[in-house]
Amino acid sequence: MNKTLALLSLLIAPLALPLHAQQYPVKSIRMVVPFPPGGPTDIVARLVAQKMTEAFGQQVMVDNRGGAGGAIGTEQVAKSAPDGYTLIMGTIGGLAVAKSLNSKLGYDTLRDLAPITQSVNVTSVLVIHPSVPAKNVKELLALAKNTGKKLNYASSGNGTITHLAGELLKLMGKVDITHVAYKGGAPALVALVSGEVDMSYENTLIITPHIKSGKIKGLAVTSAKRSALLPDLPTIGETLPGYSASGWYGLLAPAATPKPIITRLHAEAVKALRAPDVVEKLSGQGAEPVANTPEEFTAFIRSETDKWANLVKAANMRTD
Numbered sequence: 001m002n003k004t005l006a007l008l009s010l011l012i013a014p015l016a017l018p019l020h021a022q023q024y025p026v027k028s029i030r031m032v033v034p035f036p037p038g039g040p041t042d043i044v045a046r047l048v049a050q051k052m053t054e055a056f057g058q059q060v061m062v063d064n065r066g067g068a069g070g071a072i073g074t075e076q077v078a079k080s081a082p083d084g085y086t087l088i089m090g091t092i093g094g095l096a097v098a099k100s101l102n103s104k105l106g107y108d109t110l111r112d113l114a115p116i117t118q119s120v121n122v123t124s125v126l127v128i129h130p131s132v133p134a135k136n137v138k139e140l141l142a143l144a145k146n147t148g149k150k151l152n153y154a155s156s157g158n159g160t161i162t163h164l165a166g167e168l169l170k171l172m173g174k175v176d177i178t179h180v181a182y183k184g185g186a187p188a189l190v191a192l193v194s195g196e197v198d199m200s201y202e203n204t205l206i207i208t209p210h211i212k213s214g215k216i217k218g219l220a221v222t223s224a225k226r227s228a229l230l231p232d233l234p235t236i237g238e239t240l241p242g243y244s245a246s247g248w249y250g251l252l253a254p255a256a257t258p259k260p261i262i263t264r265l266h267a268e269a270v271k272a273l274r275a276p277d278v279v280e281k282l283s284g285q286g287a288e289p290v291a292n293t294p295e296e297f298t299a300f301i302r303s304e305t306d307k308w309a310n311l312v313k314a315a316n317m318r319t320d
Helices: 002-016 019-023 040-056 068-078 092-101 137-146 161-173 185-194 204-213 259-274 276-283 294-314
Strands: 029-033 060-064 086-091 113-122 124-128 152-155 178-181 199-203 217-221 247-254 287-289
Touching (some): 029 040, 029 068, 040 060, 040 086, 040 113, 040 185, 040 204, 040 276, 068 092, 068 113, 068 247, 086 092, 086 113, 092 161, 092 294, 113 259, 113 294, 124 137, 124 161, 124 204, 137 217, 152 161, 152 185, 161 178, 161 199, 161 294, 185 199, 185 204, 199 204, 247 259, 247 294, 259 276, 276 287
Parallel strands (some): 029 086, 152 178, 152 199
Antiparallel strands (some): 086 247, 113 247, 124 199, 124 217
16 A cells, blocks of 8 residues: 555656646746847857757747846846746856945845856956057056056946956056946947957957957956967966956856756756857857856855955945
């Protein structure tokens, strides 16, 4: 009798899942990118969304919701229905840094969002407009200290990795360079190429062609190690030992999204990130696919939040 009951419980267990979890997805899915179109986060999201669309048989649509360094789009998803139909391709800024920058932030990442997988690690490049008379980081720092013209740098928004990279350079290099925040990587790049700003820290996903064309000058990469994509560029750490500022993106859903849906989303996102053509495209632009577990991504977000809180405090960075 006990064996019969045990067998019945195994057969009935799947039926205990919510109906929408059993049938998921039955309609299109919205993947929010918290930056304007054309930027590096947008590039990664669209590659993943296309593969997930093919796997699900339902459209995974990228929805660009820029502003506040990614915090606006992130908060929107955090407050969405936990049904698996609204996701975010979040970034270090909105997920791990915004909490330290803004005491009035309307969400808490690990309370209000459910991590699915870290998508990629990305490297930024310290780039300058050709009119800036510096050939390396050492000359740039000397210029910032000695020139009568105060230099400025563009970022993709307050609290983004490009903002953090700039503040870390100022702190470690003991220079004063003015921060100019834009609403994403693409607008910041336009400002740099046009000469509106002197320098920036642009993602390899969008900056490499402009360096190779000579429209802008690449001085160094922000990562701890040299980039295989741009091997001739030194790291900033070679001039300022200990300097390291790399970005990352990841896929999340609202908290309380049913576990079976998170599991399904994770499986398809990982397949997408490990697809040979996606790996080739990302690696060819300097991005490293990660595709870890929800638990690993959760622990990573927690460690990154603690790490960058120290810089925010030391640099006295605030947005509220």
